[in-house]
Structure formats: C-alpha cells, structure tokens
Amino acid sequence: TGARSSMPSLPGVAELDGVSGFRSLHDVARLRDWSRARPGVRAVVVGAGLLGVEAAVGLRRLGADVTLVHRRPVLMNRQLDASASSLLEAALATRGIRVRTGCDPKRLLGDTSVSAVEVEEGGAPRTLPADLVVFATGITPNRELAQTAGLDCGAGVRVDSTLRTSDPHVHALGECCEFQGNTYGLVAPVQEQANVLARVLKGRRARYCDPSLVTRLKVSGLDIHSMGQVEALAGQQTLWLSDAEAGVYKKLIIEDGRLRGVLLVGDVRHSQWYFQTHQSDRDVSALRDVLLTDPSRDDDESTPADVSVEVA
Numbered sequence: 001t002g003a004r005s006s007m008p009s010l011p012g013v014a015e016l017d018g019v020s021g022f023r024s025l026h027d028v029a030r031l032r033d034w035s036r037a038r039p040g041v042r043a044v045v046v047g048a049g050l051l052g053v054e055a056a057v058g059l060r061r062l063g064a065d066v067t068l069v070h071r072r073p074v075l076m077n078r079q080l081d082a083s084a085s086s087l088l089e090a091a092l093a094t095r096g097i098r099v100r101t102g103c104d105p106k107r108l109l110g111d112t113s114v115s116a117v118e119v120e121e122g123g124a125p126r127t128l129p130a131d132l133v134v135f136a137t138g139i140t141p142n143r144e145l146a147q148t149a150g151l152d153c154g155a156g157v158r159v160d161s162t163l164r165t166s167d168p169h170v171h172a173l174g175e176c177c178e179f180q181g182n183t184y185g186l187v188a189p190v191q192e193q194a195n196v197l198a199r200v201l202k203g204r205r206a207r208y209c210d211p212s213l214v215t216r217l218k219v220s221g222l223d224i225h226s227m228g229q230v231e232a233l234a235g236q237q238t239l240w241l242s243d244a245e246a247g248v249y250k251k252l253i254i255e256d257g258r259l260r261g262v263l264l265v266g267d268v269r270h271s272q273w274y275f276q277t278h279q280s281d282r283d284v285s286a287l288r289d290v291l292l293t294d295p296s297r298d299d300d301e302s303t304p305a306d307v308s309v310e311v312a
C-alpha cells in the first residue's frame with residue numbers, strides 16, 4: 001500500500017489552501033496549475049532532502065519564486081556533508097532558489113489561503129511570504145489496512161527477513177513495511193524485497209537484509225551520488241578532493257583498505273565502479289593514488305593525484 005507525504009501538524013497546514021505534499025500526480029498537477037495561474041508565485045518548499053530539492057528545482061522551472069527551507073544546517077543531510085551541501089546550495093542559488101538552513105517552520109499564516117510561513121531562524125522568529133507551501137518532510141507508511149486486519153505494526157507493517165507479517169499468510173513489502181526498525185523510501189530496497197519475496201513464495205530459501213544503496217539526485221546539471229557512510233568514524237580515513245570553481249567534490253571513507261562511504265558531487269563518472277567496489281568489499285589499498293581521480297585505471301599506469309588524507 002506504499003506511503004503518503006508526512007504533513008506536519010503545524011497550525012494552518014490542515015486549514016489553509018495553497019498547501020501541498022509532493023507525492024502523487026495529483027500533487028504535481030496542482031503545483032503546476034498554481035504556478036501557471038500566477039506567474040512568479042511565491043513558493044516555500046519545506047525540507048531539503050532529495051524530494052525537497054527536486055520540488056524546489058521543478059517549481060523554479062515553472063517560474064515560481066522559490067525559497068527552500070531546511071531545519072538542519074546541511075542540505076540532504078542523510079546523503080551530504082557540509083562541503084557538499086555548500087556546493088549544492090551554491091548550485092541552487094545560481095538557479096535562483098533561495099536556501100535557508102537552520103530554519104524551522106512554526107505555523108502557516110493566512111485567511112483562507114496561505115500568505116506566509118512563520119519560521120524560527122537562529123533563535124529568532126521570522127516571516128516568509130508565501131502563496132504556496134510544499135512539504136517534503138518525509139513519508140508515512142500506509143499501514144491502516146494492515147492495522148485494521150490486526151497485523152503487528154510499528155511505523156510500518158512489521159515484517160521478518162522473509163517479508164512475512166505477524167500473520168504467516170500475509171506478506172508486506174515496500175514503503176508500507178518496517179523491517180528491523182527501518183522503513184523505506186527508495187525503489188532499490190523495494191525491488192530487492194520483491195526479489196526475496198518471489199523466491200520465498202516459490203518455496204526457496206531467501207532472506208532479506210538491507211542492501212547497500214546509492215542515492216542519486218535527479219536534477220539535470222546537478223550530479224550528486226552518495227553511498228554508505230557520510231562522515232568517518234574513529235579509526236577510518238577520509239580521502240577528499242575539492243574544486244569549488246568546477247563544482248566538484250569527492251570524498252571517500254576508507255577502513256582497512258575497504259570503502260565505507262562515497263560522496264560524489266559534480267563528477268560522478270566512476271560512481272558505478274565505486275558502488276561495485278563498495279558492494280564487493282574489495283581491498284583498494286593498492287589503488288590509493290588514483291582512487292579519487294581514475295580508480296578504474298590500471299594501477300601501474302597511474303599518476304599520483306593531489307590527494308588530501310585525513311585520519312578521523
């Protein structure tokens with residue numbers, strides 16, 4: 001049964017027109033209609049995760065005057081670190097999108113339609129004018145049908161590693177399910193769950209475990225791929241390369257010669273290689289000199305790169 005947009009329970013959200021999630025074709029059609037009916041419409045997008053960034057760029061393309069607000073200091077904080085977030089913020093600014101981090105919406109103002117968002121920013125209240133407010137603040141699994149049927153539910157419909165619910169004759173997968181306390185919001189784990197469940201239903205032995213994921217931002221001209229850890233833990237090493245002028249930032253987190261995290265901004269040519277290497281847990285120690293620049297090249301032909309190394 002999937003999931004739906006999580007709408008925060010702030011004053012004004014349920015009462016006012018001009019407030020939307022970003023989930024369905026219906027949401028998209030509505031946002032498009034509003035933007036077309038009022039050129040230069042002031043849109044505030046709340047939440048700068050993957051979807052929020054995509055919504056902000058989409059609305060800007062439709063001619064809206066867009067402000068993207070994010071509670072945390074780092075944009076897409078599940079996928080990016082502070083340096084990558086700065087690059088993303090600069091790229092959004094060149095597209096005419098205002099970004100406000102550390103900015104927490106408190107309530108929506110207006111009579112019948114929204115006219116402003118009251119936020120707290122740096123400890124002080126502030127009012128952002130808005131004709132349209134789009135919440136991209138996460139998803140809520142559609143577990144009501146399962147709950148009514150008496151199945152065990154947490155945030156989602158609880159399943160074991162065979163995707164079985166608390167009733168052995170009922171399985172669940174996708175955004176409605178919860179496995180080991182995790183819920184899901186991307187296609188890749190859902191497809192893996194479908195593969196496992198297909199084998200289970202054919203009577204084969206199969207177990208689901210959370211796969212390693214690559215997260216990609218789908219905004220043309222803004223290439224960002226992220227997989228694994230974002231920040232190094234004690235004892236891990238960080239290799240990074242940063243070229244702000246070219247809009248390129250790469251960061252690799254390594255432990256015992258193995259990749260534990262990969263963050264690529266602006267240059268994602270070797271993303272597939274990193275993903276396969278991360279998946280296979282291959283030892284990359286011998287490739288260290290070219291790991292940030294051209295990892296798929298033969299080590300013997302490599303030219304050492306200007307690489308910074310940090311030990312956390």
Ligand SMILES: Cc1cc2nc3c(=O)[nH]c(=O)nc-3n(C[C@H](O)[C@H](O)[C@H](O)COP(=O)(O)OP(=O)(O)OC[C@H]3O[C@@H](n4cnc5c(N)ncnc54)[C@H](O)[C@@H]3O)c2cc1C
Nearest residue numbers: 001002003022023145173174175176185186187188190218
């Ligand atoms: C705007 C947007 C962009 C996205 N971009 C990406 C992306 O780039 N990459 C990525 O990996 N993921 C992306 N996702 C997430 C991805 O779409 C979801 O993770 C995926 O669709 C989840 O699949 P699902 O089958 O669990 O749920 P859904 O695709 O939501 O399907 C659930 C279906 O169940 C139906 N249903 C619900 N209740 C009932 C009921 N009681 N009876 C019968 N039917 C019912 C619903 O109508 C729906 O058709 C995006 C999502 C959104 C909203």
